[in-house]
Amino acid sequence: MKKNIKLTIEYDGTNYSGWQRQKHSITIQQKLEEAISSITGEYCEVIGSSRTDAGVHARGFVGNFITKSNVPPAKFKYAINSKLPKDIVIRSSEEVPLEFHSRFDSKGKKYIYTVLNREEPPTIQRNYVYHFSKKLDVNSMRQGSKFFIGAHEFDSFYKKSGSTVKSTLRTIYYCDVEAENDLIQFTVIGSGFLYNMVRIMVGTLIEVGIGKIEPRDIEKILLAKNREKAGKSLPPQGLCLHEVLY
Missing domain, CATH: 3.30.70.580 (Pseudouridine synthase I, catalytic domain, N-terminal subdomain)
Structure with missing residues (x-):
């Protein structure tokens, strides 16, 4: 059976x-x-x-x-x-049940991206964090993260290479940035995510954190639907899938 x-x-x-x-x-x-x-x-x-x-x-x-x-x-x-x-x-x-499908039945996912924000590069943590040496303004990044919440077309925030997605519409339920000592964690919960989407979202918030763009510019970048308007896609090692929601 x-x-x-x-x-x-x-x-x-x-x-x-x-x-x-x-x-x-x-x-x-x-x-x-x-x-x-x-x-x-x-x-x-x-x-x-x-x-x-x-x-x-x-x-x-x-x-x-x-x-x-x-x-x-x-x-x-x-x-x-x-x-x-x-x-x-x-x-x-x-x-x-036999009809359960881990991908199609999923209602959402929770990701956490971790940035080590200090001058010295990591050793023990090197495979689990992204190192950024310039001081980041966490409060500005937190303000910027709130513009991701809601249903948006994320054309500006995904790598199209090899992608066959029919729609870029995704819903973000929760998005926040928190710091503890020199570790900064970006937490996002959404209905689904496009290729490199979280890594580009955090890369764009890094630009907010160094004052290159304003927090409200996140909204403008979403509306632009242009990958060139967003920040770079950060390396993979800082990203962790924490939970799949059903």
Whole structure:
């Protein structure tokens, strides 16, 4: 009898070419499918809740797969973890209805991008933060972040290369910037995200933080629907998918 198993996954994306399986690169999906197949004795495609890029991390990525295995759903967590490298871990496994689809059923996602704002570059944190040495005005960045909230067409905030999206309309439910010592965290929750969208949003807020543009200019950039008007796309290592909403 077929079962649909939902997995909540945490991973360090440093050594991988993103989530989605590729012919000539090692990916998270590949490692998971290999581990699951070695347990079930059957090929099980793991459907992912999104396609995180190379170097991007996750604390609450969600995937699901169909299996005929007799392994109890809650025990899959332990079985799969015994087969995975140490930079990927299953946090939970559970049975869900056969029609559940981790990507199509998602109602939204929560991302956090972390910036290390100090003169010296990081060592221990280098794979998990973006280093920016010039002092940032966090209050101005927070003001600017509020203009992202709501339903907008995000043409100015995504990389079109290789993208086949039919609509750039996305809804942002929550957006804020907080600082603790020299770490600045940008948190955003939205209905969905375009390719490089969060990294470009934060790159634009960096320009607000150094006074290159005003907080209210975020609204003008959204309305312009022109990628050249927004800031640069920041490196992937500062980005982490924290939660998928259902």
